[in-house]
Amino acid sequence: MEKIGKTKEVAKGIYQIEIPTPFPVGPVNVYLLEGAYLTLVDTGPLTEEAWQTLNQGVRDIGYKVKDIRQVVLTHHHPDHCGLLERVRQVSGAFTYSHPLAIPYVKIDDSFMNFQAKFFNRLYYECGVPEESLIIINEFNDLSMSYTERSHIDECLKHDQALPHFPDWHVLFTPGHSQSQLSLYRADDRVMISGDHIIKHISSNALIEPPPNPSSKRPLSLIQYRTSLEMCANMEIDIIFSGHGAPVINHRDLILQRLLENWKRTDTIRGLLKESEKTVYELTTMLFPNVYQKELTLPISETLGHIDLLQILHQLEVKQRNEVLYYSL
Template sequence: MQSVYINEEKQVYPIIFEMNYGQLRSINCYLYKHGSKLTLIDAGVDIPEYRLFFEAQLAAYGFQIGDIDQILLTHHHEDHIGLVNYIIEQNPIPVYAHPLALPRLDFTEEYQIQKKTFFSQLYRQYGCEEIAQKRLLKMQQTMENSEHLKIKTTITALHHDDMLDDLQVIAVPGHSPDSIMFYDQQTKWLFVGDLVMYKGTTNAIIDHNEEGQLLPTVMQYRNSLELCLKYDVSTVFSGHQQVFSNLHEIIQKNLSRIEYKLNRVTKKVIEGNETILQLASAIYGERMNKEMTLILSEIIGYTMYAEMMGEVKRVQKEMGWHFYR
């Protein structure tokens, strides 16, 4: 059994499932108990091993699924929403998430078409349509088989500064547009989702807004990290890796990492790499083949950030955007 965090009438029961999920070591969700009210923050990934682990962990803590009163989601990614349907089938409780998570979790046709249009245009504009074909095909397949992924309840929207029980909702876009964290001011506990992780992994993933336009995800991510520094925090409950307390130190590491990646992309532009594909292979070489989606996401994100910071200029050419100092 994992250790329980206790502060007067409040407790946190971590459910930390260790596995190699990309580079991420573990998939975490948390039970937050305040008096008799039990809240599940995030809901793991939908694989049989996880389900078994979740149930066993719940039982070890003396709970069952029927005891959970509500589910809060830090964002819409599949490793945070996995067991929502499984839980609400047995126990129809309210589920809460950021407004931008709603179309993403409903898999509305409108949203899916927007997403597909956005990514195919984006890859074309950045001259990497050909290499991104596989990703687009996979997206199409997911769209066609999305029925089982849909969250089968009406999700209630949570806005920045809303209070739910003793938890303050704080919008922290960057990792995803719908990222929120939950802060308990009394205990100084922070449920941070994937904004900050112990190992300092930075992960601003490109995405679009409601109008279908590319979001400045790296800038958003940096702003969210800086916002996070303003809260007095004793313990950080993260979506992956271990629970920790040295939030400021880790955020500083993250901010330096962003600075490093900005400088790296700028340097490669100065060295004469003009396109996204040239930049991606100059920085990542062979890894491009294996981690294409994430790498394109990162290079597109950082060239946009470099442009916003006045480090590079973007010029439209026949085969897509080119970058210059």
């Protein structure tokens, strides 16, 4: 069989397999950790091309998918967990994730209904037009077609050792996702970051619903900044990301991300000096070439900066017909 993916050893006992995805972000990197328990970190999306690429990549390393003993998810997005159930069915692997990934991996009906209502209300408050809401819902339905119901056997906590890999520790690095985990090996100062830190793009701090209706919405951008600052204080020589090339000089990249973040906050301040605006109006001005294609991502970005300005007590908020209008 012709090799259809890029597979290589990137560090001692760590193999990277590049898996194609149908998403604009491009290929996703999954990682195979050699040891007493052969471990797969992330799986790729639920497509036949991704499945064949994963199988070929594992064979190139000298194993078969059935040899995988455990799977660790860095987070619950379909490009990272869509093939989990196929891997489980073939290998019987034990599965791990952050607890907040569970309802997404299970595709829990009650949580999915709650999530749909949460976003419909949120986008209405943001001033998103009805025709755009239809496009968002269609995009979300399409994304969910690249995953299927699966199961998590055990949850991972911040700073615990990875099961069967005492030299690896789990880090909770929320922001891009509420379930985002990273793995760190202190011996050679290596990190596997999922989508927390990516070299060529700034990770989008996606708005997600709280774990239950009685909780407040997580402040994703604030979490993302805090998680970046935590990693900036760590001794890391190389970061293997969920997408793209490895990250060297992580502190320089993190500083760049934080500075870019503040610049966008300042841009929003400037726009709000002119007149009051909804989150949707701000989004169309900040991302004129993007918002019509992938509205959920820029809406999350804009709303994250609104959260930051509200924490700084720099905004006034007015509500008219359940739509929120912001001004300085």
